[in-house]
Amino acid sequence: MEVIMKRQIIFSLTIGVIAMTILTACSKQDDSQPIKGRWYTGDQLKLGKQVFADNCAACHGNNAESIPNGTDSSYSAPPLNGSAHAWHHSMSILIRTINEGGKELGGKMPGFKDKLSDAEKNAAIAYFQSYWDDRLYGIWKDNGNLKK
Incomplete structure (x- = not known):
């Protein structure tokens, strides 16, 4: 159970970092x-x-x-x-x-x-x-x- 929770947390953090990276890239002024x-x-x-x-x-x-x-x-x-x-x-x-x-x-x-x-x-x-x-x-x- 503890391993599953750690994986879910890591997965959620990874998705959050990816989403922030995409949002930042889209909002930057060229x-x-x-x-x-x-x-x-x-x-x-x-x-x-x-x-x-x-x-x-x-x-x-x-x-x-x-x-x-x-x-x-x-x-x-x-x-x-x-x-x-x-x-x-x-x-x-x-x-x-x-x-x-x-x-x-x-x-x-x-x-x-x-x-x-x-x-x-x-x-x-x-x-x-x-x-x-x-x-x-x-x-x-x-x-x-x-x-x-």
């Missing part, structure tokens, strides 16, 4: 696939977080909220988190701004054309767009702004 409703992947978002921290956050803020410039006459770096005008711009304009910078528009942003790869530029955009709520992102996408 970071190489697009995030639901977005153009970018989890991998791009991870890269973008680092690219943004290394190249953008000093002016645009750690959470893409902007940091005021102080007393000089140049414009502060705009927030990119969806609270200002950045969400009105298409991918091509966002990429162009990253490439050429903002000096022609009265800002201080340098161009990153030769500093960042295309993948890094797209990842940085993915990162700040991750702050946009679904409604705002949907408007941006529905207006054809995803075209490069």
Whole structure:
């Protein structure tokens, strides 16, 4: 009787471990696939977080909220988190701004054309767009702004 109970317990534990493994595998986000409703992947978002921290956050803020410039006459770096005008711009304009910078528009942003790869530029955009709520992102996408 005791042997049968031990076998039943071992069998139940084994079934439980198998079930948990299957559930965990099914619920994991595949970071190489697009995030639901977005153009970018989890991998791009991870890269973008680092690219943004290394190249953008000093002016645009750690959470893409902007940091005021102080007393000089140049414009502060705009927030990119969806609270200002950045969400009105298409991918091509966002990429162009990253490439050429903002000096022609009265800002201080340098161009990153030769500093960042295309993948890094797209990842940085993915990162700040991750702050946009679904409604705002949907408007941006529905207006054809995803075209490069």
